[in-house]
Amino acid sequence: MKVFQVVLFIFLIVCAISVSFSKNLLNSIIIFMSYSLIMSIIWILLESPDLAITEAAVGAGITSILFFVTLKKIHAIVAVEHDEEKAGHHRHDRKGGAK
Amino acid sequence: MEFIRNFPFFSILLSLGSGVLTSIMNRKVARLWNTFVLLAVTAMSAVLFVYMLGVGESYTFMMGHFPAPWGNEIRAGVLEAGMALFFCIVMLLSMKGGEEHIDTEIEETKVNLYYIMINLLLSSLLALIYTNDLFTAYVFVEINTISACGLIMIRQSGRTIEAATRYMIMSSLGSGLLLMGLCVLYDITGHLLMSNIKESIAYVYAQGTYVIPLVASIGMICVGLAIKSALYPFHTWLPDAYGYSTVSSAAILSSLVSKGYIFLLIKIFFRVVGFDIIVDTKIVNILFVFGLLGMIMGSVNAIMENDIRRMVAFSSVAQIGYIYMGLGLGTTFGIVASIFHVLSHASTKSLLFVAAAGLTDASGGSKRFEDLTGSGYRNPMAGIAFTMGACSMVGIPLFSGFISKMLFAEAAVQNSLSKMLPTLICLAISTVLNAIYFMKTVIRLYTPKSRKVKKTEAGEAAIVSFREHPLYNFTLILMIALNVLLGCCSQPIADWIISGINMFG
């Protein structure tokens, strides 16, 4: 169990650092989601199931959905897709906010 | 228990509940209800204040069926009651002074949301004043922060939204530090109730076991609250937030929101940690240095500003520097001076913001100094009020600013030489700088407009007669009266503050 906890804590730190250093906002949000999920497992290990339920519902669920909607609204997700496709002929003069 | 002792509880719950009630009201009813709530809370606080002066000792009020370390508790003393009364009066005056602007600057469908914010802000300020429990304080700090954010961005322009974002980021940092500090305090004492923490801390400090966490937590709490109340290096959110929000918001934010946090900090000094330990840990010296820096730098920034609202906002930075400098002196006398300056700054700054709004309206809505030339003739009442406020800020006798500066100087003289000299020098420099930018503005207001000055967009603004805005002018008169009252009856007020601080201990 101790090993499991240590692994979780390491994951947590890695997630926290990579959220802030990720260049792509979409990736950051997905990593943030996994951060919340790990956090909720840690809450269970710390014997506070109340918090774990809330963290899973709010942190991993609703917050990330709100982030996704916001990204879509500021035209950030589309820009990512174009970057990945490398569609050279289809070039917008306006770059998305994701990069 | 006497019925009057319920009043703190009633006023908190009334304002909290009316926030919810306002959500279904329309604009006009919401405004009436808000006025009623403010008046009712003012009346209750006044009665309580008079009662407390007679009784002469503080009492606690149990929130719920369980006694203090287990349940919640609020505590009222003479200082708390007086502060609540004063905050309510200033809030009422600021709301009334900016009422016309609320109608014109805010979308019609969102006005009732504004009143929700005001009601909840009032309740959080009252709870911060009366609370006897650190976690309750934290919860209401949160309400205070979010409602302040709403107050900034209710006038939806790019500048205010940017200002609100900045405010949110800085405030979140402050809240985070405050929460961490509280967690550490809980970890080393095992209590959240202020009086119990004080006992445990005295014990812990004598034992010497957890001194480092104790110092770190006090440091985090101080820095957190300093960020929230815009002490000098953390002031970046302030000028935009005060300069572009609607008038009532600016007046309330500058005179009440930051003061609520400062009052909480003073309460933490006396009721939670104990003032001797605070002085012993040397944390006050850091506050002292940053307070001095703020006094000078805020004024320098204000001199360079070309926008009247932003200038007044930067002057707030300087005045908050004064307050922290008083806290940093490390004597009870310094604290008394700080609390007096909280009062005097709150009354003066709201007056200045409301008066500035009248002047800018008389100049076609422009806030630039060139366009404000001669606006003191166009809106005489606002011109007089602004001059009075400026006099008070500079520290001319008869006004409240003079008394607070005198108290600061007296407190400094009683201190050791290493703190006395910097305080007096900075006071002198800051007063001169204050005089430079406020007198420059006043002279500008009463310079007759020359022909070279280009016309504003609204054309030559008409002269605003005294009868045109009766509510606005009446509010200004009341604000000036409050200011002069603070300046003339300083002795009883100082006595009241001292007795209140004695009740803390």
Next chain:
Amino acid sequence: MSRLLSEQEYRKTKAFKVKRWYRGDKDPYIGRVELRPQKPFEEDVNTQKKRIHDEAILQRNIYDIEHNRKLMMFSKFYKVISVLFVFTLIGILLYMVSYLPPVGNAANPDNNEVATKYIEDAMKDTGAVNIVTGMILDYRAFDTLGESNVLFIATCTVLILLRVDSRSKKKEEEENDRLYEPKNDIILQKVAFFLVPMIIIFGIYVILNGHLSPGGGFSGGAIIGSGLILYVNAFGFKKIERFFTQKTYKWICFVALLFYCLAKTYSFYCGAHHLETGIPLGTPGDILSSGLILPLNICVGMVVACTMYAFYAMFRKGGF
């Protein structure tokens, strides 16, 4: 292969459809899913000119570091200071943590009479088996009242920022809304058909059992809220507006919070004056027990569920 059905009848059976889908002959989405792809950003000449002008100013004043000495100094200074600040803060915190009492030690200062009484007497005092709920909704109910108002005021702030009130803008927003999701996505709809009732029932369970098992108003409300969001995603705003509109939201929040405030005012008043509230605690362990905790949990749950859904609706199209 012998075939009992004729070719035409065979084509109508499910087996054929599954097989066809499996082979990839026919895409079930074609003609059924209405997804409007997001158009590339278009703007008229004037706004474009203005934008280019603004960007040029921005470039000159903010990003042109080479020609702006002050800015260059500031950005370097800022970087150095921020890194230094973060490392100092981390250092101080780590140094401080090493002096804190060890976790789970019986001799810690926080293992005192406060915690002991909570553990020993909570069931007797509040009637709640779940001590945490007993603490937050009975012992320290004032904090929780403040906390639920934090949520309320957060929604109000979002309303200020995002609510669209003018008619024409509202229509525009609703048209744009189709960009964010496919309409009539079968997979999503079928999954939602099974999941939404289960999620909502689970949320209701968590709320109603708040005083008996882990959970309570806030977590249950968040679960119901996420169920509602899934429902909107699958079936669209038209369907949910049959039972949940802005008015419903307003009244649910109003009634729940007002009840909360009034109930707690009554109970605080009685508590401070040492009066009996007259609310029976019941036998601990029953669903109808622990006095005010159950109704308060329901109120908090309703407020939270509505708030979560309201956030989503506000973010999507600035209204319900």
